Amino acid sequence: MTIEGSTTTEGHRRLRLGMVGGGQGAFIGAVHRLAARMDDHYELVAGALSGDPERAVASAIELGIDPGRAYTDYKQMAARERRLKSGAEVVAIVTPNHLHYAAARAFVDAGIHVICDKPLVTSSHEAKLLCKAVERKEVLFTVTYNYSGYPMVRQARQMVAEGQLGDIRVVQVEYPQDWLSTPLEQSGQKQAAWRTDPAQAGPGGCIGDIGTHAYHIAGFVSGLKVESLCADLHTFVAGRKLDDHVQILLRFTNGARGMLWASQVAPGNENALRLRVYGTKGGLEWCQEDPNYLWYAPLGEPKRLITRAGAQSSTEAARVSRVPPGHPEGYLEGFGNIYTEFARAVMARQQGKSVDDEVTFPSVSDGADGIDFIEAAVKSSQRNGKWVTI
Amino acid sequence: MTIEGSTTTEGHRRLRLGMVGGGQGAFIGAVHRLAARMDDHYELVAGALSGDPERAVASAIELGIDPGRAYTDYKQMAARERRLKSGAEVVAIVTPNHLHYAAARAFVDAGIHVICDKPLVTSSHEAKLLCKAVERKEVLFTVTYNYSGYPMVRQARQMVAEGQLGDIRVVQVEYPQDWLSTPLEQSGQKQAAWRTDPAQAGPGGCIGDIGTHAYHIAGFVSGLKVESLCADLHTFVAGRKLDDHVQILLRFTNGARGMLWASQVAPGNENALRLRVYGTKGGLEWCQEDPNYLWYAPLGEPKRLITRAGAQSSTEAARVSRVPPGHPEGYLEGFGNIYTEFARAVMARQQGKSVDDEVTFPSVSDGADGIDFIEAAVKSSQRNGKWVTI
Amino acid sequence: MTIEGSTTTEGHRRLRLGMVGGGQGAFIGAVHRLAARMDDHYELVAGALSGDPERAVASAIELGIDPGRAYTDYKQMAARERRLKSGAEVVAIVTPNHLHYAAARAFVDAGIHVICDKPLVTSSHEAKLLCKAVERKEVLFTVTYNYSGYPMVRQARQMVAEGQLGDIRVVQVEYPQDWLSTPLEQSGQKQAAWRTDPAQAGPGGCIGDIGTHAYHIAGFVSGLKVESLCADLHTFVAGRKLDDHVQILLRFTNGARGMLWASQVAPGNENALRLRVYGTKGGLEWCQEDPNYLWYAPLGEPKRLITRAGAQSSTEAARVSRVPPGHPEGYLEGFGNIYTEFARAVMARQQGKSVDDEVTFPSVSDGADGIDFIEAAVKSSQRNGKWVTI
Amino acid sequence: MTIEGSTTTEGHRRLRLGMVGGGQGAFIGAVHRLAARMDDHYELVAGALSGDPERAVASAIELGIDPGRAYTDYKQMAARERRLKSGAEVVAIVTPNHLHYAAARAFVDAGIHVICDKPLVTSSHEAKLLCKAVERKEVLFTVTYNYSGYPMVRQARQMVAEGQLGDIRVVQVEYPQDWLSTPLEQSGQKQAAWRTDPAQAGPGGCIGDIGTHAYHIAGFVSGLKVESLCADLHTFVAGRKLDDHVQILLRFTNGARGMLWASQVAPGNENALRLRVYGTKGGLEWCQEDPNYLWYAPLGEPKRLITRAGAQSSTEAARVSRVPPGHPEGYLEGFGNIYTEFARAVMARQQGKSVDDEVTFPSVSDGADGIDFIEAAVKSSQRNGKWVTI
Numbered sequence A, B, C, D: 001m002t003i004e005g006s007t008t009t010e011g012h013r014r015l016r017l018g019m020v021g022g023g024q025g026a027f028i029g030a031v032h033r034l035a036a037r038m039d040d041h042y043e044l045v046a047g048a049l050s051g052d053p054e055r056a057v058a059s060a061i062e063l064g065i066d067p068g069r070a071y072t073d074y075k076q077m078a079a080r081e082r083r084l085k086s087g088a089e090v091v092a093i094v095t096p097n098h099l100h101y102a103a104a105r106a107f108v109d110a111g112i113h114v115i116c117d118k119p120l121v122t123s124s125h126e127a128k129l130l131c132k133a134v135e136r137k138e139v140l141f142t143v144t145y146n147y148s149g150y151p152m153v154r155q156a157r158q159m160v161a162e163g164q165l166g167d168i169r170v171v172q173v174e175y176p177q178d179w180l181s182t183p184l185e186q187s188g189q190k191q192a193a194w195r196t197d198p199a200q201a202g203p204g205g206c207i208g209d210i211g212t213h214a215y216h217i218a219g220f221v222s223g224l225k226v227e228s229l230c231a232d233l234h235t236f237v238a239g240r241k242l243d244d245h246v247q248i249l250l251r252f253t254n255g256a257r258g259m260l261w262a263s264q265v266a267p268g269n270e271n272a273l274r275l276r277v278y279g280t281k282g283g284l285e286w287c288q289e290d291p292n293y294l295w296y297a298p299l300g301e302p303k304r305l306i307t308r309a310g311a312q313s314s315t316e317a318a319r320v321s322r323v324p325p326g327h328p329e330g331y332l333e334g335f336g337n338i339y340t341e342f343a344r345a346v347m348a349r350q351q352g353k354s355v356d357d358e359v360t361f362p363s364v365s366d367g368a369d370g371i372d373f374i375e376a377a378v379k380s381s382q383r384n385g386k387w388v389t390i
Helices: A028-038 A053-062 A074-083 A097-109 A124-137 A151-161 A190-195 A206-222 A315-319 A331-350 A364-382 B028-038 B053-062 B074-083 B097-109 B124-137 B151-161 B190-195 B206-222 B315-319 B331-350 B364-382 C028-038 C053-062 C074-083 C097-109 C124-137 C151-161 C190-195 C206-222 C315-319 C331-350 C364-382 D028-038 D053-062 D074-083 D097-109 D124-137 D151-161 D190-195 D206-222 D315-319 D331-350 D364-382
Strands: A015-020 A042-048 A090-093 A113-116 A141-143 A168-176 A226-234 A245-252 A257-263 A274-279 A282-287 A293-298 A303-307 B015-020 B042-048 B090-093 B113-116 B141-143 B168-176 B226-234 B245-252 B257-263 B274-279 B282-287 B293-298 B303-307 C015-020 C042-048 C090-093 C113-116 C141-143 C168-176 C226-234 C245-252 C257-263 C274-279 C282-287 C293-298 C303-307 D015-020 D042-048 D090-093 D113-116 D141-143 D168-176 D226-234 D245-252 D257-263 D274-279 D282-287 D293-298 D303-307
Touching: A015 A028, A015 A074, A015 A097, A015 A331, A028 A042, A028 A331, A028 C028, A042 A053, A042 A074, A074 A090, A074 A097, A090 A097, A090 A331, A097 A113, A097 A124, A113 A331, A124 A364, A141 A364, A151 A206, A151 A274, A151 A282, A151 A293, A151 A315, A151 A331, A168 A206, A168 A245, A206 A226, A206 A245, A206 A257, A206 A274, A206 A364, A226 A364, A226 B226, A226 B245, A245 A364, A245 B226, A245 B245, A245 B257, A257 B245, A257 B257, A331 C331, B015 B028, B015 B074, B015 B097, B015 B331, B028 B042, B028 B331, B028 D028, B042 B053, B042 B074, B074 B090, B074 B097, B090 B097, B090 B331, B097 B113, B097 B124, B113 B331, B124 B364, B141 B364, B151 B206, B151 B274, B151 B282, B151 B293, B151 B315, B151 B331, B168 B206, B168 B245, B206 B226, B206 B245, B206 B257, B206 B274, B206 B364, B226 B364, B245 B364, B331 D331, C015 C028, C015 C074, C015 C097, C015 C331, C028 C042, C028 C331, C042 C053, C042 C074, C074 C090, C074 C097, C090 C097, C090 C331, C097 C113, C097 C124, C113 C331, C124 C364, C141 C364, C151 C206, C151 C274, C151 C282, C151 C293, C151 C315, C151 C331, C168 C206, C168 C245, C206 C226, C206 C245, C206 C257, C206 C274, C206 C364, C226 C364, C226 D226, C226 D245, C245 C364, C245 D226, C245 D245, C245 D257, C257 D245, C257 D257, D015 D028, D015 D074, D015 D097, D015 D331, D028 D042, D028 D331, D042 D053, D042 D074, D074 D090, D074 D097, D090 D097, D090 D331, D097 D113, D097 D124, D113 D331, D124 D364, D141 D364, D151 D206, D151 D274, D151 D282, D151 D293, D151 D315, D151 D331, D168 D206, D168 D245, D206 D226, D206 D245, D206 D257, D206 D274, D206 D364, D226 D364, D245 D364
Parallel strands: A015 A042, A015 A090, A090 A113, A113 A141, A168 A257, B015 B042, B015 B090, B090 B113, B113 B141, B168 B257, C015 C042, C015 C090, C090 C113, C113 C141, C168 C257, D015 D042, D015 D090, D090 D113, D113 D141, D168 D257
Antiparallel strands: A168 A274, A226 A245, A245 A257, A274 A282, A282 A293, A293 A303, A303 D303, B168 B274, B226 B245, B245 B257, B274 B282, B282 B293, B293 B303, B303 C303, C168 C274, C226 C245, C245 C257, C274 C282, C282 C293, C293 C303, D168 D274, D226 D245, D245 D257, D274 D282, D282 D293, D293 D303
8 A cells, every 4th residue: 555645636727617407406417517626627617507597597606607607508608608718618518418419519619628428419420420520620529438437447448458368258247227117207307207218318228328338338448349239128117218128249349259238127236337357368357336446367366356556556547546545436536537637638739739648538439439339239129139230 | 143953854864875977086976975965864875986897896985885886887777776675766967968868767767766967968859858757757856956955045036936026027147157268178177078078068068067057046036937048159269169158138938138148268257156136126136156145135225135044034045054144054055955855855755745845956847948948049049149939 | 226416515605725734745635635625615725735935835836826825834824814805714734743733723723714634633732722722712623534424434323323223332443554564664655754753643653543533433433432441552563663553442431342453564454444333233334445335234134235325325424425326435525525514514604603413523622532542542551451541 | 266076085984973962952963963974984873962861862863873872971971882892983072061071071081082062161170181181091182163174264374374474463353243132041042041151151151152263263373372361351231141242452472463352242243253364474364254265465465365276275275175166165064174184083093193284173272272261361351451361
């Protein structure tokens, strides 16, 4: 153990941050703000926090935003903020899925950097358009596959990349929850309502909400691409319009095999995202609910429990750690790492530099890949489990 | 906790036991003998322990068997033991798979009760013939899906049967190992050699050796039947003739969904059989490597850790427990439970009674069901994951 | 599970925060700043971050503090900030222990609220003087026994207070580490150096650094007072001037018994603070390294795993939770809870209100109690384990 | 992993075993019989199973003992069995504690080898006399500190002995239970009744029943001797005549420190014996309820989870393992290891050989040491925690 000074740089300069969505009563908006504050690289200066004018202003005031920069329309916000001398430099999109595309597009087109919640958009068509816009406008863009921000996930990725597991053969990933075991959406619970509504969530329910997280982390850590998949999506709760249970077989381009399970009807599971990767020389296991631990099993040796910032933690993990081992960092810190690394990239860009080798965050094309995954899974399932290429 | 007297009855009368296979250098034979001794219901009196005469006799002597009852041929053994006044009443078949059918058949036909290792036989054709013979000869027969002997597996089954989980929606089962991550069979290791040889193991490698265990326990606990499956069997180790990795999607007759994963190339896994069952009212989780624990999650309440013989352990679990909670029982005790319950059935039968409601052991038709599973999985995989009905 | 909006209020108004200590290279200062930012209730406006003028200014600039408010002397800082119209309202003391008293005293006397790291001071004499000053000046004061900020620690405290465990009989607390297993202080490692130097750390080494945390949490959760103790303090590493290993028997005023173990020479332990409380009706167990879980064992029933913000989490735990269950909160969030609750108290005080029933933070007298504990333990150990009254 | 043939030898020749105590309704007698059967080295041939003649005979018949060798008096049994041509070669004493001395003495004096449950006797005076008798009569004697039979405990001992932990500094051992949280003895529960009755249990309650186990395993693994102790024994349950809670500080002859906690009133604990040993180079942790795992933390490296029969399991562990890793062995197997190794010693002795280097079982002097420990702890506690030399 070491308790040297924090490795994460604080402060210096704060980027001016705007937010779309995330007004009073929202969930993920508050998480984004906590993440943004974590390492003090952002200052919240503007927001289209709600479409309702009263709520938009009230939310802004509550968050210390100048009411003059409380918008009800993201288009208006994009138009005005781009012209302000101290306009927002980065905007976070934290609305339900169906608004992601238009909102993100507005800021990208305005030349403002974007942090967008997942899934990126609701169709591969939108995804392609957005990717092109990002490329054209040369803005920085990240999609908050936030689990890739956990230090031990970074460590796992680095260990695989460095060959410590040998050639990867098997990737098992799962993300069970239980909160939709009953028809919660019928009770008016806001989070359940939009997530189970195709008009707001897009074509995927469970697969879009948590299946994409599982898919992303599997690729992020293993470094592998899924070539094709065979899916069985199912809806258990009567009256629900989208899938609440997902089972998929995976084949990777290198010949590896895998399984992906996501469920919202598995009692006893909160956010039990778990990844296991096996290669010719060793295996790894990581669970989101116990994120400071990484199990590493070199073939033929006892399993080792690597801890965040502890012995044999890797450079990539250390870069995104704040406190000594044995003092757990959690979900917000992991989420904050995406924000912090994105801030470093933005500030470097503003100075005409690149820090590509020193920061890691999911890109717009990672987001687009997630949409392709959803569409392939829906298609395979509709065809009774036919293998579909991504 | 209670430390009252052991609930498992000992001794009284010992059944005369014969064994086919299990001579010097074998693995599972010793396990069967330990299981038979556990509660003192058997006495080993005869054996065709090896096809090699010298080894057969040496093995017999080592095990305290009268050399006059050391056979090299199970047919001869069946013929003679049936005629002896104190001939074997029960015979355990512990050979490689390809010999199961003929050996089991010989004793069944001789009217001798049989305990047979799994998988039952190597084809559904043999399985059907054996089932018929068992029915015709009215002998008792069990196949050692030994994991169903663990007390907490019994408890899980009882809880499901009593409706504590509501309607079952999801069954996740997995059995990863790592011991065949390398081409161990090429080193002459006996256990690896026969298990990867189609001539001795039958059409399934990993799926026959451990996949069948996973399949059995899933049905045993959930009380559900698999209606159809979609399989992707794979061989990772170059030169290996049978599958060493199994991934299957399951659909149950009641509409439940499931996944089955079995692998012999997953570093860090020894015998990590794990079952998770989720219903409308709750969930259960059990792991073979920590068999004295059963996680029970009633929907909307904290998870509970039920311990063997501890608070709220069920009648079915208590019946097969020997020692107080906190004193772990293991693999051999679970295996022994199959032997003990089978002995109770045999002794009841000999007295013209039935104890069907008081004992539980996998039947010959459970064994046949396992063979159907293997064949369906192989077929589905050969057809690139087409759904195949069992 | 629920994923409703965050329960912790953000923003509104930020308190002006000053800091003493915590300049470049320090450890705990950065933690305090992260804690202060967590819920956006503070703005860092002034600091005596270092005694070295150059470092003081550089550190200030790095943290976004106006260099004009970068002090090298806390007395000067206290004198000036009290007179500024927008002077610091709260000051955090994060220096080595020997400076706590004078620094805290300077701000208390200036009528500025204080957040002080632990142990409070280095003698019970100083502690008494400080308590009196706090009372006289009517400022708010907290000492960062930060582990009491964890939601599940709050839940444990509430469950005990509500009688769910019955009468408390046994309190077992331990805090093992391994980072001082070698003479690290001789290598120049700054954290090790001052913590093992009586001139900076005070009379206790391990007992002051982590033993006090264990002592505080034991009392915080159990609601019990230690009446007397029997201690064996030991130094294992040659040349070390303070204890690095602490073993204590405890007797509580209600007749309960307990043990306290703290060690800095126990390889494999990072910050393994663990508390177990047993009463006539049940038991609780909590570990700092897995802080989102609380084991609850009602006598005669299976153990339950209560999760932060999950089923049956209590009102006191919910008040200090930010994100849904299964999304772990960690050390910084727990630390942040002390800051946030203190901020709520300060803002209420400024409005002439009291929120005593709605916030919880360790008081100056809790800090003084910790100093009494250190002195009693040192005394008992010097007298070869004689029972000493606290 | 390997699944080679069992390493534990079976059968060959069975020693003739007698038993004193352990009739119908008893607990530990059945455990001893299971242990004796485990590896087939014993045959139960005689017993003084009960003082009640009818029960003695009924118990014998139930266990397959010739009624002609069912005694009601151990003296008569010793006298007769020594003269029989095929008399008992080994006798197991499984009565309540107060009868251990006289019964053991009778068989030792008859030249019959003895396996005696713990604690050995009820006073150090008896212990000394018994040790002398054993020496004089040159019989083999073991006391069933059965936890020392677990493979991973053997591994831990070997690792310490080989210096893998460096010089041992700290030994923490605990054994909490909850079954005596209420005055169970007043309900007529037989096990509770005699264990809380000084006339049958001797001077120690909790300390004799489970504290001695903790004490033994601490010395067994660490290889250290306790020099002195400081104890606080307590009785929480009103009306109970013996201690139900034990807290002790330990000092070892090499300067190491330790703590021993045993309790029978800690809800949620079944048989949670746990040992932690820390040296200059590493640490070890083992828990009886999860006995197939041994945590090993080399200083400055990640912790490793060594599994029974798995990678890096030691020769001493392998010698007492029966089945491959991942197939848990439990309490009965560990207990059986004491029986098996004792059998090997007895058979070697009968052949004029010694296998001292190849077998390990607790000796009569280990038993006497446990009695000294009880007396020292009682004395220290009576003197209000004065340090007492063992």
